[in-house]
Amino acid sequence: xxxxxxxxxxxxxxxxxxxxxxxxxxxxxxxxxxxxxxxxxxxxxxxxxxxxxxxxxxxxxxxxxxxxxxxxxxxxxxxxxxxxxxxxxxxxxxxxxxxxxxxxxxxxxxxxxxxxxxxxxxxxxxxxxxxxxxxxxxxxxxxxxxxxxxxxxxxxxxxxxxxxxxxxxxxxxxxxxxxxxxxxxxxxxxxxxxxxxxxxxxxxxxxxxxxxxxxxxxxxxxxxxxxxxxxxxxxxxxxxxxxxxxxxxxxxxxxxxxxxxxxxxxxxxxxxxxxxxx
Amino acid sequence: xxxxxxxxxxxxxxxxxxxxxxxxxxxxxxxxxxxxxxxxxxxxxxxxxxxxxxxxxxxxxxxxxxxxxxxxxxxxxxxxxxxxxxxxxxxxxxxxxxxxxxxxxxxxxxxxxxxxxxxxxxxxxxxxxxxxxxxxxxxxxxxxxxxxxxxxxxxxxxxxxxxxxxxxxxxxxxxxxxxxxxxxxxxxxxxxxxxxxxxxxxxxxxxxxxxxxxxxxxxxxxx
Numbered sequence: 001x002x003x004x005x006x007x008x009x010x011x012x013x014x015x016x017x018x019x020x021x022x023x024x025x026x027x028x029x030x031x032x033x034x035x036x037x038x039x040x041x042x043x044x045x046x047x048x049x050x051x052x053x054x055x056x057x058x059x060x061x062x063x064x065x066x067x068x069x070x071x072x073x074x075x076x077x078x079x080x081x082x083x084x085x086x087x088x089x090x091x092x093x094x095x096x097x098x099x100x101x102x103x104x105x106x107x108x109x110x111x112x113x114x115x116x117x118x119x120x121x122x123x124x125x126x127x128x129x130x131x132x133x134x135x136x137x138x139x140x141x142x143x144x145x146x147x148x149x150x151x152x153x154x155x156x157x158x159x160x161x162x163x164x165x166x167x168x169x170x171x172x173x174x175x176x177x178x179x180x181x182x183x184x185x186x187x188x189x190x191x192x193x194x195x196x197x198x199x200x201x202x203x204x205x206x207x208x209x210x211x212x213x214x215x216x217x218x219x220x221x222x223x224x225x226x227x228x229x230x231x232x233x234x235x236x237x238x239x240x241x242x243x244x245x246x247x248x249x250x251x252x253x254x255x256x257x258x259x260x261x262x263x264x265x266x267x268x269x270x271x272x273x274x275x276x277x278x
Numbered sequence: 279x280x281x282x283x284x285x286x287x288x289x290x291x292x293x294x295x296x297x298x299x300x301x302x303x304x305x306x307x308x309x310x311x312x313x314x315x316x317x318x319x320x321x322x323x324x325x326x327x328x329x330x331x332x333x334x335x336x337x338x339x340x341x342x343x344x345x346x347x348x349x350x351x352x353x354x355x356x357x358x359x360x361x362x363x364x365x366x367x368x369x370x371x372x373x374x375x376x377x378x379x380x381x382x383x384x385x386x387x388x389x390x391x392x393x394x395x396x397x398x399x400x401x402x403x404x405x406x407x408x409x410x411x412x413x414x415x416x417x418x419x420x421x422x423x424x425x426x427x428x429x430x431x432x433x434x435x436x437x438x439x440x441x442x443x444x445x446x447x448x449x450x451x452x453x454x455x456x457x458x459x460x461x462x463x464x465x466x467x468x469x470x471x472x473x474x475x476x477x478x479x480x481x482x483x484x485x486x487x488x489x490x491x492x493x494x495x496x497x498x499x500x501x
Contacts, residue, residue, distance in 0.1 A: 116332030
């Protein structure tokens with residue numbers, strides 16, 4: 001030992017050897033840290049961030065409800081438009097937010113892949129969890145307001161089917177997001193196009209305008225869109241006297257989600273190490 | 279102990295696969311060895327350290343490490359620009375599973391980094407010296423068997439260099455050190471042996487002086 005320095009530089013609580021953590025423990029710790037990190041940048045990256053995270057979607061939904069509800073309450077008797085919109089737009093926005101946020105998950109967390117515990121896949125998981133939380137809070141807040149102040153009835157008729165539908169939604173959006181993230185890695189220029197794609201998707205999924213009025217054969221074409229199925233399935237569980245669209249099922253989007261997840265994970269497997277290097 | 283077998287690395291670029299940065303390295307680093315990594319700019323020092331630290335994966339070959347390795351500390355990576363120094367420190371404590379004593383460790387990092395109120399400012403506003411102070415402090419807050427330094431002292435001021443020197447000295451007693459640096463005196467001071475990287479190949483020298491000599495000869499410098 002040299003006597004050159006008397007300063008002992010040592011971390012706090014040096015233990016002989018900490019117990020080894022299992023892979024699952026490491027993943028849990030990483031997800032927890034990443035989720036907190038995502039909330040931090042969500043809340044602090046702009047002024048009143050915490051407020052806008054909730055206010056932005058709420059304002060958008062409220063605006064749509066007021067604007068369109070005025071017209072549609074007359075044209076769709078028996079179905080309150082505000083409720084019809086709410087149970088369609090919140091899941092849709094959740095899926096859109098998951099997909100779009102996953103697209104940017106790797107670039108926004110690039111610096112954190114410096115720690116070998118943190119893999120791109122963990123950022124996908126964390127961002128999905130964050131978006132599910134935000135969407136749930138938005139849904140609960142709006143639903144609470146509508147039930148207590150506007151006297152709407154928002155029951156849940158089939159909770160298990162509802163959870164199943166939500167799971168399919170999350171898996172589908174997750175797969176789409178992972179796939180888009182990898183695609184954008186190869187073709188960064190298409191990012192704005194992908195973002196724009198969600199606007200027509202909003203319309204052809206029957207979120208704002210009812211799809212029922214679309215004539216054949218175009219109606220059958222629209223049925224290729226798994227979002228349409230998911231949104232309509234979700235509506236059935238929260239609305240009394242709601243007649244499901246013909247030809248809509250949970251089976252089709254569930255198959256899409258599974259195939260999508262398979263493709264996304266496969267693509268991720270082959271490209272995961274390229275994602276890490278900036 | 280770190281065992282490297284037939285390690286190859288190349289990166290994918292937008293024009294297809296790039297050229298090989300590392301071409302078939304095979305070497306073993308004994309436990310607790312202090313090794314200097316020497317090579318010109320672009321020789322692959324950082325790439326090698328990233329692979330040893332587990333940040334990058336080898337394109338071919340195998341790396342076996344039976345020890346806890348730090349991340350490559352330096353002024354480059356590991357800090358998220360949008361988060362503050364404190365948030366970054368807390369993040370790292372969490373991923374290393376130190377949720378219970380997070381306060382002590384963050385306090386240690388803050389104390390070591392000595393960047394004052396900037397600790398609560400976003401990291402993107404830091405100078406490279408401040409970044410390396412923070413990064414260095416963060417890795418010292420944990421027990422690693424091997425610390426990896428990628429020019430961590432290069433951007434530091436005199437005080438930081440002194441602190442780093444003290445830290446390296448005390449670390450040398452119980453841990454290994456892999457260090458890439460361009461400063462000859464730094465390397466000589468902290469490292470016993472050397473790895474000299476050239477044209478994607480590596481040469482091991484038991485004595486750091488020989489490694490430095492070989493490097494100088496390769497670039498046509500007289501001793």
